[in-house]
Amino acid sequence: MNLSLSITKNIHDWLFNMMPETAASLVEMTIIALVYLAVFAVTGLFLVLLERKVAAWFQLRLGPNRVGYHGIFQTIADALKLVSKELTGTVNADKFLYNLAPYFVIITALMALAVLPFSAEFQAFDINIGIFFLIAISSIGVIGILLAGWSSNNKYALIGAMRSGVQTISYELSVGLSLLTVIMITGTLQLSEIVEVQRNGWLIVQGHIPAIFAFMIYMIAGTAETNRAPFDLVEAESELGAGFHTEYSGMKFAYFFLAEFINMFLIASIATTIFFGAWLSPFGITESLPWLGVFWFLGKTLVLVFLMMWFRWTFPRLRIDQLLTLEWKYLLPLNLMNIVLMAIIVWLNLTIQF
């Protein structure tokens, strides 16, 4: 069954003996980029549909059920609608920055996906500073939001953008720190190494108590990072209307919309890679079929995505100053205590190994 895995190998070999070194790797990279772009556009659409269906089930509704069987093609219809929409904008918006902002957001969202280990072979870009790269990329997304808010010359958008700036900067801190506590066990930042370490027990099991704390803090900070759920002050419907993307329509709005869902998928997949052993099946029950790894990875990610959706449809919104007190007064001290606790455990190597 490693036919599919050998596909990448023989494409790789076919390319390399066909063309000179640089041209082959260039072509290979464009193929990978196109494949990733297509796959994650589809996952983005699927996640939007999943969100609307899950929201409906929470709220005693049926969710989209008109387009296609049980509304499967609803998001495709939405995408077509957004593509065909006119790209309006405010009169004296700062044209260049206004048009640049969506690309910032969508590119950072897609770039971060390259590093994720979907399965043993399906990892596009296995660099040795994996986690560090992910955290750095996720902070660039904020610049896009700030640009969008400021340049669309709309007071509500400006307030939304300023809020998102403050929120993302302060929550990156606890995202980084909570990942750091768990990396102390693995000792390496390279994602594939991290998965190797988890062969004998997922990190959440290895690090037992501090790892669970780290996971909880990470999930809170991760939802805040993507401006979702209790922290969706950026586009708080009841206060700011649509926040920073008020003035965007058509495809530009679609970028923001898609980027938000891909960020959600990204946060969930980082959590599965770090805490739940990306494509490792629990206790190695399906090691014999390596291609099953992808399904394990996607399954765990979907569970975490469902958890984030559950947050969204239950909790009210925090106020901006409570948001910051939560981060600086609660998450940060807890994180530091957690790191010290994990350090002691790793030093006395009390981690549970199978």
Added chain:
Amino acid sequence: MTNEALQNLIGTWVPNPVTSELEFTEEESQFLNISVQPADLHQLMTQLKSNSETSFDYLFCLSGVDWGKELGVVYHLESTTHRHIIVVKVKTEDRENPVFDSVYDIWKTAEFHEREVFDFFGIKFNNHPNLKRLFLTEDWDGFPLRKDYVDDINMIVK
């Protein structure tokens, strides 16, 4: 406190009610009505509120009325402690520039109510913090709730 007790008490405040035209009537309405001259409206109102026996601290209804010849304002006051209600009326003949003292400094709810009365009747209130039209646009001419207001476009008279 019953109406009579109220009436005698308020009568005692003014040197003698006859000269200052402070009439008390009770027919035609469930509550004690006091009609007072615009000049000592504000002074009576402050006493009504500050006096501990009456303590009318709840102005629940302030309505402008066009009595045909005069324009007037009717104040419905209630005391939250003694639970009795009183109606104070004030009238003025002058339809071009009717002016009363504002009771905003006694009851803060009067600010909006008086702006509404100004908007619909044109009655001005001096030392009102922000006397502007409340409902209608700034450039609306005429005062709709006056009896002599004519607007043939959107007023269907059956």
Added chain:
Amino acid sequence: MSYFSDIYNGIKTLLTGMSVTGKYFLHSQKGAITQQYPDNRETLKMFDRFRGEVVMPHDENNEHRCTGCQKCELACPNGTIEIIWDRQVDPETGKKKKMIEKHIYHLGMCTMCGLCIEACPTDAIKWAQNFENSVYDRTTLTRVLNKPGSKLMPGVED
């Protein structure tokens, strides 16, 4: 030490809140409360007292009960009903009698208050239960309730 206790209580209340939505999520297969409107049009039946639109029922030989007394026109607050009548000679009694020619009903101006049906002495008009009253061209909202060529039912007096 309240630091940790309020974290604990906070998380506990958050989880209980999530349990409520979780319970609904698990029972969501029991069916949503929303009505699938365009699909269930045949089965959808409104309550029999539902105020959809005023109609004048005619029996089999095209007779209605409206004597043209204009009580509904007077009762209506918005001038929705206009009755055009003229005096014609009544074939049996030979006397001049008020005969209704057109009972015009502007659905666009009707506020469904039911005062006309309340005021009608001969129960000539009734509520219909249809609620799909939207039209493309406003003139179709002006309806004539009595069918052309319809007569007054014998035995219905003013």
Added chain:
Amino acid sequence: METSTVNNNFKSDEYFINMGPQHPATHGVLRLLLTIDGETIKKVEPDLGYIHRSIEKMCERDSYQQIVHLTDRMDYLSSNINNEAVCLAVENALQIEVPDRVKVIRTIIGELTRIASHNLWWGVMGMDVGALTTYFYAFRDREMINDIFEETCGARLTMNYNIPGGLMFDIHPNFIKRVKEFITHFKTKLPEYDTLLTNNVIFQKRMRGVGILSKEDAISYGASGPVGRGSGYSCDVRKTNPYSALDKVTFNEALRTEGDSFARYEVRIQEMWESISIVEQLIDNIPEGDYKVETNAVIKLPKGEFYQKVETARGEFGVYIISTGTKNPYRLKFRSPGFSNLSLLNHIAVGGKIGDLVASMATLDLVIPDIDR
């Protein structure tokens, strides 16, 4: 054309936002001119009149039956209680004694309207504060009440079921069955409201200590209903001068003293429990009898002034009629609760954040047609 961007009541350097007539948090066409400094609010000035239909001018040309149907369009969430107010004013003026059956039915429908209005308020309150699911749970319960009204009086929102002298027609045969069904259903669902929103720590942090209104300010600003009771001012008209069948039921008044948004929230939740107990006490013994007293077609009130106070879901709704004996009133003034509740918005919102303004406006439960009339 050049729209006048210069606004005269703001100094040039102030940063002012137009929480305009079309805004999700204002539940209707209310425009708030906010002067903000960063996130904190310096001044809130409401700009009204977007839905002003001059109901009071219309009343001066309408007969009393026609005025009743106008009050539906004012506070459309407690339209039944508004109708009852005008009918009571006319009946007291004409000294008509309405049969007991009408009194009990009016109180039951009044309390059901209050529950429906508080339901909608709770759902929309959740949405304003960010929890979107509360809307659907609240509307599921509100739909049951709307079905009861639709079956009995034919309309869901603007009922026009009360007429001076009684009811338009008798209650529907399965009215009692449906009300009992609703009561049992709602008694299981109301505790769920608490677990979902009231005890939620984020909600409590958003509501406690936000928009504080002291008792003296509440009285001075003329706040009534749950807004006044949240600050300790007991202004329940059902207690001070009971009308219809309210003197025959026992219920206690929901009072809080903190005066912040959370206190107003708790007052309304407790009021829902009270209304359920009132309906329960009355639903089983609706006295027999006819459902209206014949009044002559053209009602002429005797010369004089009449004032009728009623407790709607938003507060104290008053009808002040000055009649000169003709068939339509000389002057009719509606004392709308929302109007005075709105006037205190500036007092409680200054200094808070935009999120606080939206939260405290949600607890004021404003209905804009009620304010603009």
